[in-house]
Amino acid sequence: MPASASTVFRNLLPPEGAAHVVESPEGPVYYLDIGSGEPLLLVSAFGPQPGSTAWLLYREALEILARSRRCIVVELTNYGHTGPVTFHEPAHDVCVRAVVRVLDHLGLDRVAAVGTSMGATTCLDLALQHPERVERLVIGACHASTGGDPYLLAPFPSEVWNLHQASQADPHDRGKLRQLLRALWFDGDLVTDDLLDEILAFRTEHMDHWAAGAHSVSVPHSNVAALPEITVPVLVVHGRHDRMVPFEQALMIMSHLPQADVVVLNRCGHWPPMERPEEFARLVLEFVRGAEKGQR
Template identity: 30%
Template sequence: MNGEVEDGRGKTVQALDLATNYHDMGDGFPVVLLHGSGPGVSAWTNWKRVMPALADSFRVIAPDLAGFGYTERNPELHYDIKLWSKHLIAILDALGLEKVNLVGNSFGGSLSLAAAARFPERFNRIVLMGTPCDKFTMTPGLRAGWNYTPSRENMREAMQHFPFDPACITDELVEDRYQASLIPGAQEGLRKLLVKPNDEGETPLSGMPVAVVGNVVHPTLVLHGREDMVIPVEMGILLARSMPNAELHMFGRCGHWVQAERFDAFIRLAKAHFGAAA
């Protein structure tokens, strides 16, 4: 991939005063892939199989967002959705991209919605996967991510919550995400994204409010696994009901990793959704 090495280091662009790691493949209308959260997450671990599959039709850009992967960390920054939205726009500006399509996975889906609501003119079409909406309670999968401490065994255990079929958790994937979790500041960044779980009882969480997503008018494809144990499928249904130009595709026997568990269908659906705009 353009000389990139297998640890996930790609190119670097200065955005929001951060040396931002990103991957860039293909030609055509730009598609920006926004990774999720979780132990060892990065653009590379989230999208390394997807990028070349989309790059035959589009220019595909996948950044490590502030606090994640190999992007520079600034301990003085306060991580919140406003900062991540500004970082995303700064990346687009630095790369000279006036308007892009978005694919957002989980946390990346929340960021897609926040950015599209605040900067609607910068985005064309959106694909959301496993994206939270409005209020819900912390799931065991999110709790496991917050509690993770780096080891291969702990990584494999934490990842058990993500797919429907545990066969998706390959040794290669465990190693990729374990190595990414060793990047200095990686787990601290994740814990700034999620609230600390309550010792007893439920831990309330909030995705993007219905009042916000209801104003996102971009044509949107909502993808969700029926057996998602990280972000309940009811969140995807609520998104599709709340957004004026959304369509929902629910995958049976599928967990939180639609792009991995239903790879061929995901690529086909994303290309079809973006094709009319390309």
């Protein structure tokens, strides 16, 4: 079992008893199981690798969601505790396998799936590869495809991507990590010295995950032409100030999914569940409750 939450990792690790591991041929898959009620799948996000844990992203939103839902939160391969895995294929395919292993382990046949950033693209891939497993999708801050999709207005690669590459090349550099996080999120005050200490310590303890990511090759794969195959209800939640994935990507996804609605959250960067947790949780709950009322 992973270490329980402590003073050192209070921002990165959940309370004791919330974290679990499924063993697989590709190594351990880490997930949180919090709350009770109808199951809700959540998948974590792109960020410092390693260091982008499920608890860091969702902890405040989970306080609300877990009051009425059983929240199953899967960490992306190599970003938190899941892995390490070295691969040569679309990165999201690796993450889909991890998600399916957790669903199978828990005996969950069909769920509403929620994801942000790379976790959202993983949820899209899950809906395309295993359509029978997904009843609704809440996504955002994402590209549709592994490797990204063309931008019409924004520069590519994005500012955050360039800062991420610089931080990954020097994973113990405090200044580069600070620059990355301040660009990743709208509110620079979230980037505290304590949080930097925690992420750097976590990275030091999980350098095998960093090495696996550094030696992996994510093969680009476009999902754009396949998006209309997704027929379940979709909600896209995107930060107005996302400097990793520009808002035009939300519009692109909506243009290929006529059933999708888009919500833009102001004063919000690449991680809506962290920066606007109350609004994010409210949107998710209203959307998934629509399934219970038979709404599309």
